[in-house]
């Protein structure tokens with residue numbers, strides 16, 4: 001079994017982006033990070049994004065509206081960032097408070113600055129295989145992890161667990177694309193799937209993104225498969241200072257000995273998500289500069 005080291009691969013990508021940004025004369029790419037309220041996970045995610053941006057030489061602009069912000073005020077804030085020529089990328093950190101409509105908010109971000117890839121146009125460009133679009137960071141990070149680990153999806157049976165707009169659907173579309181590194185046969189499973197283990201056992205590459213701790217067990221995996229664990233779950237654990245441990249959607253101790261390759265949690269897909277956000281921001285900068 002080979003461990004796919006997301007920390008190592010993300011660090012290589014960050015180093016490449018840093019070298020590229022250093023060649024840009026004058027203004028550097030600028031990423032606006034909008035965090036509504038004080039959700040602890042969001043605070044830590046935005047801090048990590050800010051830190052990685054600084055490492056690469058990307059300017060970050062942190063905007064912290066109060067949790068009481070109205071939908072109209074949030075739209076007005078996004079509109080002002082859309083119109084600001086010095087801003088190349090905009091990210092609105094989820095989760096948003098209950099009174100804010102998440103999909104409508106993501107749609108408000110101008111497509112050419114939508115470095116999170118959640119805008120309707122960018123999701124459509126994934127389906128149309130248009131390389132000018134922005135692919136959502138987690139699925140883009142999974143494709144990059146696979147490519148840099150020497151996994152070619154061509155002709156492989158990829159089984160995706162989960163059909164969310166931010167992971168399941170876009171990763172299924174990416175694996176399906178008729179291009180180098182992809183060109184897979186794809187099955188997408190969800191909570192309505194009947195006899196799920198019979199499908200997962202057919203997977204040459206199994207991508208688990210359901211948010212259920214250690215759901216995928218050894219009897220659900222074909223020996224020799226590649227397993228990508230997207231899940232990030234907090235399981236109560238009194239032996240930890242935090243009172244919890246992080247685990248994926250895959251039961252790592254029993255599944256990993258069976259696999260050809262597997263991503264750990266933490267240290268697999270997670271670090272790639274931030275690195276791909278930076279890659280998208282640099283791409284937005286380049287595309288806007290050559291308009």
Ligand code: NDP
Pocket residue numbers: 138161162163164165166167168189190191192193196209210211212230231232233269270271273
């Ligand atoms: P969502 O909750 O939006 O979607 C979960 C999907 O899993 C749904 O399609 C749901 O089916 C399906 N599902 C849930 N339970 C089952 C089940 N028992 N059997 C089959 N399918 C099931 O989650 P996300 O896609 O946003 O996230 C998934 C996981 O990935 C989470 O743990 C999240 O924290 C993590 N994540 C990690 C990231 C990273 O950077 N590593 C980034 C984003 C997410 P249905 O549609 O029928 O409800």
